[in-house]
Structure formats: C-alpha cells, structure tokens
Amino acid sequence: MSDALIIDTCRTPRGIGKQGKGSLAHLHPQHLARTVLEAIRDRNDLDTADVDDIIWGTSSQVQEQSGDLGRMAALDAGYDITASGATLDRFCGSGITTTNYASHAVMAGMEDVVIAGGTEMMSLPKKGMLPMGANNAHLQELHPQSHQGVCADAIAALEGISREALDAHAADSQRKAEIAIKEGRFDRALIPVYNLDGSLALDREEFPRPGTTAESLAKLSASFPAVADYRHEEGSKTFRELINQKFPDLDINHVHHAGNSSGVVDGAAASLITSEDYARAHGMKARARVVATANMGDDPTLMLNAPVPAAKKVLEKAGMTADDIDIWEINEAFAVVSEKFQRDLDLDRSKVNVNGGAMALGHPIGATGAILIGTVLDELERQDKQFGLITMCAAGGMAPAIIIERV
Numbered sequence: 001m002s003d004a005l006i007i008d009t010c011r012t013p014r015g016i017g018k019q020g021k022g023s024l025a026h027l028h029p030q031h032l033a034r035t036v037l038e039a040i041r042d043r044n045d046l047d048t049a050d051v052d053d054i055i056w057g058t059s060s061q062v063q064e065q066s067g068d069l070g071r072m073a074a075l076d077a078g079y080d081i082t083a084s085g086a087t088l089d090r091f092c093g094s095g096i097t098t099t100n101y102a103s104h105a106v107m108a109g110m111e112d113v114v115i116a117g118g119t120e121m122m123s124l125p126k127k128g129m130l131p132m133g134a135n136n137a138h139l140q141e142l143h144p145q146s147h148q149g150v151c152a153d154a155i156a157a158l159e160g161i162s163r164e165a166l167d168a169h170a171a172d173s174q175r176k177a178e179i180a181i182k183e184g185r186f187d188r189a190l191i192p193v194y195n196l197d198g199s200l201a202l203d204r205e206e207f208p209r210p211g212t213t214a215e216s217l218a219k220l221s222a223s224f225p226a227v228a229d230y231r232h233e234e235g236s237k238t239f240r241e242l243i244n245q246k247f248p249d250l251d252i253n254h255v256h257h258a259g260n261s262s263g264v265v266d267g268a269a270a271s272l273i274t275s276e277d278y279a280r281a282h283g284m285k286a287r288a289r290v291v292a293t294a295n296m297g298d299d300p301t302l303m304l305n306a307p308v309p310a311a312k313k314v315l316e317k318a319g320m321t322a323d324d325i326d327i328w329e330i331n332e333a334f335a336v337v338s339e340k341f342q343r344d345l346d347l348d349r350s351k352v353n354v355n356g357g358a359m360a361l362g363h364p365i366g367a368t369g370a371i372l373i374g375t376v377l378d379e380l381e382r383q384d385k386q387f388g389l390i391t392m393c394a395a396g397g398m399a400p401a402i403i404i405e406r407v
Contacts, residue, residue: 002275004103005286006404009374010039010191011269014362015206017122023202024193024266025123029058029065032193032268033073033119039191040115040270041077044284048074051083052111055102057094057118057366058087060126069119092333093394094118095269095369096402100293102273103402107290112278117270120364131232132303132395143300144242148395149224149261151303152334153254154243158302159340163255166335167217170260170359173332174212177356181205185355185382189269189374207263207362222254223261246301260335265362269370288377291387291403292318298397304337306399307391308344314389314401322347325403326385329372331392332357354379368392373402380406 012032015024024032033056041048056070071085090097095118102114132145139145146154156166180186181204192203228240237245244250279286294317296310307330315321328351330341342352355375358368369392376388391401 001107002109002277004106004290005274005276005279006288006290006377007272007274007279007284007286008040008044009269009271009377010036010043010189011371011374012036012191012193012267013202013205014265014267014364015202017264017266017362019123022123022266023206024121027193027201029119029121029124030069030073030076032121032266033069033117034077035191035193036117036268036270037074037077037079037115040272041079044272046272048083049080050113051079051115052113053105054083054085054115055098056085056087057090057098057369059089059091059094059120059365060129061087061089062129063127064124065121073119090398090400091395092331092363092365092392093369093398093400094366095371096373096390096392096400097369099271099273099370099373100400100402103290103293106273106275112275114273115270116273117268117370118367119268120366121266122264122364123266140242144245145300145303145396146242147224147227147239148303149256149334150228150239150243150252152256152336153224153252154247154250155302155304155340156255156336157250157253159336161336161339166255166260166339167214169335169339170217171212171214173353173356173359174209176354177208177360178210180355181208185378188378205361207265208360212259217259220257220259223257225254228252228254243301256334256336260359262333262358263362265364267362267364267367267371269367269374271370271373286407287381288404288406291405294401296399296401298399300397303395303397304333304393306397307337307341307393310391310399310401311345311389314403318403320403325387325389326351326383327354327376327379327388328352329376329388329390331363331368331372332359333363333393335359337393369400373404377404377406
C-alpha cells in the first residue's frame with residue numbers, strides 16, 4: 001500500500017460572507033475554486049493531464065454552487081479535460097472528507113494524483129434550502145434535528161458550560177488569530193484572489209476583529225432565542241421543541257452569539273495528494289503523509305458532539321494516543337464545540353487551534369476542513385513538530401477526522 005503524500009496546500013483569504021460587504025461576495029464560487037486550483041498547478045509545475053480526480057466539498061449545492069463545482073472549476077482553471085471531478089456534501093465536514101477520500105484512492109493504488117479541497121460562498125442566497133432532514137416528518141419523529149445554534153446552546157446547558165467560559169474562549173481565538181496574522185503564519189498557504197479584469201479582490205483575512213475581549217463579547221445579545229422558537233411552516237415543531245422532543249426536561253440557556261460562533265465567510269482551499277511513485281518520478285518533495293482517517297456518527301439531535309469520538313477512533317486506527325499529537329485543530333463551529341472537545345480529551349490547550357479558529361477567522365462550510373489541514377501542516381513546519389490531528393462537527397451528528405505526519 002502506498003502512502004498518500006500531501007505535496008502542497010493552499011487557500012484563499014476568507015472574505016466576509018455578506019453581499020455588498022464582503023470582498024469576494026461578487027464573484028462566482030467556481031472563481032474561488034479556480035483560484036486555488038490554478039495555484040496548486042502553477043506552484044508545483046503540475047501536468048493536469050496526470051490528475052486522476054478532483055474531489056471537492058461544497059455543502060450548499062444550490063444555485064451557483066450546484067452542478068459539480070469541482071469539475072466545473074477545474075475546466076474554468078484550464079485543467080486538461082481528462083482531469084475528472086466530483087463534488088460531495090458532508091456538511092461542515094466536507095473539506096476533511098475530500099482529503100480523506102483522495103488519500104484512500106492513492107493508498108489503495110487506484111489513483112496517483114488527486115486534488116482535494118472545497119469551496120463555500122456563504123454570501124450567496126440559499127434559495128431552495130430546507131431545514132435539516134428536508135421536511136421528512138418520519139425522520140424528524142425518529143431523530144428530531146434542530147438548528148445548529150440551538151443545538152450549541154443545548155449542549156452548553158447539558159454540560160454546564162457557562163457563557164463566561166465560552167466568551168473567554170472566543171476572545172482567546174481572536175487573540176491567537178491576531179498574532180498569527182501579524183507574524184505571517186498563514187502566508188505560505190494564502191493565495192490572493194483577483195477579479196476577472198486583473199484587479200485585486202482580496203489578499204488578507206477580512207473577518208477577524210483584533211482587540212476583541214471577553215468584556216466586549218459579554219455585551220453582545222444571544223443569537224438564538226428567536227431562532228429556537230421559529231416554525232418553518234404552520235404546524236411544524238419549533239427548533240426548541242425538536243430538542244425537547246428528545247430532552248423534555250432541558251431548559252436551554254442561550255449563551256451563543258455572533259462573537260462566540262463561527263464567522264460567516266466565503267473561501268476555498270485545495271491540497272495536492274500523490275502516491276510515492278508519482279512524487280519520486282516527478283521530483284516532488286512531500287510535506288506530509290496521511291497516517292489515518294476516520295468517520296464518526298453521534299446523536300443527530302444534539303448534532304455537534306461527534307468530534308470527540310471521531311478523534312478517539314482515528315487515534316485508535318493510527319495506534320496512537322492523544323499524547324502523540326503535537327498540533328490539534330477542532331473547528332470552532334461554536335465555542336461550546338471546541339471547549340467541550342478540549343475538556344473531554346483533557347488536552348494541553350497550547351496545542352489546540354494555536355492560530356485561532358473559526359470564531360475569529362470564519363467558517364466557509366465546505367472549504368473549512370481543507371483549510372484546517374493546511375493550517376496544521378504549516379504549523380507543524382513552523383514549530384518543527386511531527387503529528388497533527390484535525391476534526392470537526394458536521395450536521396446530522398457526524399465528524400470526519402484525519403491524522404497527518406510531517407515528513
């Protein structure tokens with residue numbers, strides 16, 4: 001079995017995901033994907049006729065993000081027409097899943113060159129999107145699925161995690177992101193985005209709010225009380241009622257808000273993954289290898305709790321323990337996800353999300369996992385460390401996970 005080698009990773013900056021405000025919001029999502037696909041090709045002198053497949057993650061596959069974005073973006077980037085492409089949806093976990101699937105194909109010996117990545121433009125109107133479960137009444141009776149923000153508040157209530165702890169966590173994410181940006185820790189991966197006329201669209205992170213403190217976050221109003229009591233249509237259950245269908249005695253205390261939830265942004269990322277034989281034959285120097293991957297399901301009603309069992313599963317597959325991991329990335333979908341993850345695994349917090357996370361930098365759903373893999377690889381190189389573990393919650397109560405080793 002061949003190792004799956006990570007040759008290179010890159011990403012766009014994350015632009016504010018709001019029409020009329022974000023610097024990327026006027027672009028087509030294929031344009032963002034094209035930007036990183038061009039960079040992967042040009043930075044590595046890659047003959048795109050050698051590319052066996054392009055596996056792309058996009059969660060909201062409606063309107064401009066529909067129609068196999070990975071294949072269309074490759075054509076837009078001028079890739080050889082023989083380079084095939086597929087686009088998948090594991091909600092927030094899509095960007096890790098594309099890397100995992102690409103690695104599996106290489107490790108199985110079926111493919112030699114695969115590009116994995118993802119794109120999400122959260123600034124696009126999500127016309128045609130339905131609530132979780134797509135209005136399947138039978139499914140909602142079996143597994144009531146609520147809004148993710150209401151789930152985050154429910155988990156905080158169940159775990160007894162205070163708003164003060166979550167705000168302190170969010171402020172620390174902003175602090176770490178500010179340091180990382182000032183020190184240029186993202187520079188190797190960051191690819192500027194240009195408009196079709198050649199003018200610059202964005203070359204820096206647009207979402208962070210330097211100087212954020214726990215005190216300033218404490219002034220923000222909770223985001224999800226009204227959402228919890230929203231009915232999608234007459235006669236349907238509210239998001240609160242869906243939680244209480246399974247946890248009837250739970251009194252949800254609303255502790256999440258715009259400052260301790262992930263930022264709404266646009267972005268794209270890509271990784272080049274090859275076999276050992278291909279890398280050797282083409283003079284490519286690998287930066288990392290994929291050690292192990294895993295997928296995990298958990299309670300779909302609480303939705304966000306699968307990262308801990310996913311991390312345990314991928315460690316077991318690798319024959320490793322938490323002590324073997326030098327750098328951890330757990331996506332900050334909401335502060336409670338990262339906070340619970342670190343508490344449950346009793347982690348050294350200096351090793352977790354060391355450059356800040358989605359509360360400070362934003363979470364472009366289908367792209368985030370691919371971004372985090374590159375972030376961990378860059379940080380392993382910066383710190384001269386060896387192993388990184390990346391995981392994240394995904395809607396439906398899931399989490400993919402991956403361990404990479406710097407080589």
